[in-house]
Amino acid sequence: MATVPMEHGLILAATLFALGLVGLLSRRNIIFMLMCVEIMLNAAALAFVTGGARWGHADGQIMIIFILTMAAAEVSVGLALILRLYNSLKTMNSDAVSGMRG
């Protein structure tokens, strides 16, 4: 049985990345924005796995481990920032923070 062509995996990764980007640009709820960043990271991981499967290398899955590590660190800091933001401004709207200059 033939394996999946690499182009189809990359098309799926690009679709998921574009959906995450659209969500990030259109939503103003800051938790949704963080979730859309997760979707985009996930799409990048899918592209790495597709490339790794195409050439039979383990490097794609190693990049997954690094992406997971980065996503975990980013989410923990991002959610702590969201808690601080909600505690001081009582809102989840990211536009409310745009007055915080300098």
Next chain:
Amino acid sequence: MNWLFYISGLIAVIATVMVITRSQVVHGLLYLVVSLFAVAMVFLSLGAAFAAALEIIVYAGAIMVLFIFVIMLLNPGAEDFDHATKLFAVRVWILPGILSAILFVELLMVLAKGVPAGLHSAAVNPKDVGLSLFGPYLLGVELASLLLLAGLVGAYHLGGRRFEQGENL
């Protein structure tokens, strides 16, 4: 395993579209978990079983739980009890349930048939991953551990001063 890839990819796209169009954060999170499951099945169909397991354990298991903790911390109040009863309305969970059921049936079919031939040709052994992780990528692993430490210290500093729950982050 072409059909496995295409069905899982379709489910991933549908669930992701539902994530970015939800108005309630919890509903979006529910669809995001389904999307992560679907992407894990895509990984499996591409021969990356180790990455699929990591995706479910770390992403759907750990990172999504962090999101749920924060949503619980941010939404106290009496009106959420009404909301919690509404959460069990069929309309809310029926589509994620159907999508997850499709993924589960796919997984059962893969398990019942044994490891298909298409997976063998493209499969990358977890042993190879581990060997190169502690061979040429040793510096990367150390840097990743430093990054996790920095995330831990940053989350503790940002969340721990005003919240008792900050240690959970």
